[in-house]
Amino acid sequence: MQRRPFLRSALLAAAATTFATVAAAQAAYPNKPITMIVPNPPGGIVDSSARLVSDSLAKVVGQSVVVDNRPGGSGNVAYAHVARAPADGYTLLASYSAYHVGNPSLSPKLPWAQKDLAPVALVTAGTNVIAVHPSVPVNTLQEFIDYMKKNPGKLSYASQGNGSLAHIGTEMFKSQTGTQMVHIPYKGSGPAIQDVLSGQVQVFITTPPSVMGHIQSGKLKGLAVTGKTRHPSLPNVPTTAEAGLKGFELEAWVGVFAPAATPADVVNKLSASIRQALDQPEAKTRAAGAGIELRYLPPQALEAQVKRETEFWADIIKAAKITAD
The missing domain is CATH 3.40.190.150 (Bordetella uptake gene, domain 1)
Known part of the structure; x- marks a missing residue:
């Protein structure tokens, strides 16, 4: 006890x-x-x-x-x-x-x-940046959309892989603009950037660190950023809303x-x-x-x-x- x-x-x-x-x-x-x-x-x-x-x-x-x-x-x-x-x-x-x-x-x-x-x-x-190779004959986002509508499926876009933000976001962009592009998935931003710079793939919607330097040097064209405000390192690149595509934002x-x-x-x-x-x-x-x-x-x-x-x-x-x- x-x-x-x-x-x-x-x-x-x-x-x-x-x-x-x-x-x-x-x-x-x-x-x-x-x-x-x-x-x-x-x-x-x-x-x-x-x-x-x-x-x-x-x-x-x-x-x-x-x-x-x-x-x-x-x-x-x-x-x-x-x-x-x-x-x-x-x-x-x-x-x-x-x-x-x-x-x-x-x-x-x-x-x-x-x-x-x-x-x-x-x-x-x-935010993300809509970047294209200089071989694409456009200088504005609206010209880009018009070009794709006249040439459906002619351009291809890169992503960091199936299901990545670039993949999902670009599909959302295609749906909203009524355009067509061919998806080319990569294993990360590095190999994707290399093919975009070479022109093998023409379009990349991605975060600024991946393409910022290339846009500043003229190796790529920055058509728009997908946030509410312009990116401080890309002050001359308009937002999608400023470029005429309201309602498309991707962060x-x-x-x-x-x-x-x-x-x-x-x-x-x-x-x-x-x-x-x-x-x-x-x-x-x-x-x-x-x-x-x-x-x-x-x-x-x-x-x-x-x-x-x-x-x-x-x-x-x-x-x-x-x-x-």
């Missing part, structure tokens, strides 16, 4: 010790290096955003933040890795909007689900996510640290140079954006009959 109170006391003491240990670990977060998994190869908006944020975040939290590129499977390799990682705040995902909100509609058998990932913060956003974003079971206090502390990191002067300078917009959203707002965009892209994907690689 005397052993029961003793065992109960021992169990309570053990539980208290465990709770205190976990609480102390969370309070001290982070006390070791953090890894940022990137679902894309080096280069482009996702990798650039991850490196920019990681460098500034390391200074804020006092721990190194290591970028680990794990491309493959239209992002699914990286997403599945983070979804299965320990939920302790030390393995994070730099999530690309096209993968995050598009992949669930592209394939019913993903090795991850949106519910497996906890939103931490939106970090960057980028990419990068957000940070953690495994779903990550404690809320760790997520909130990390989100606040990311916000502080984005406010660093060096981060702002690097973002401006790369043509990336820093745009912070807290976890709840990012979660709402994911839900809204997932529903929107599901309709586009279904209407265009887009499938994954």
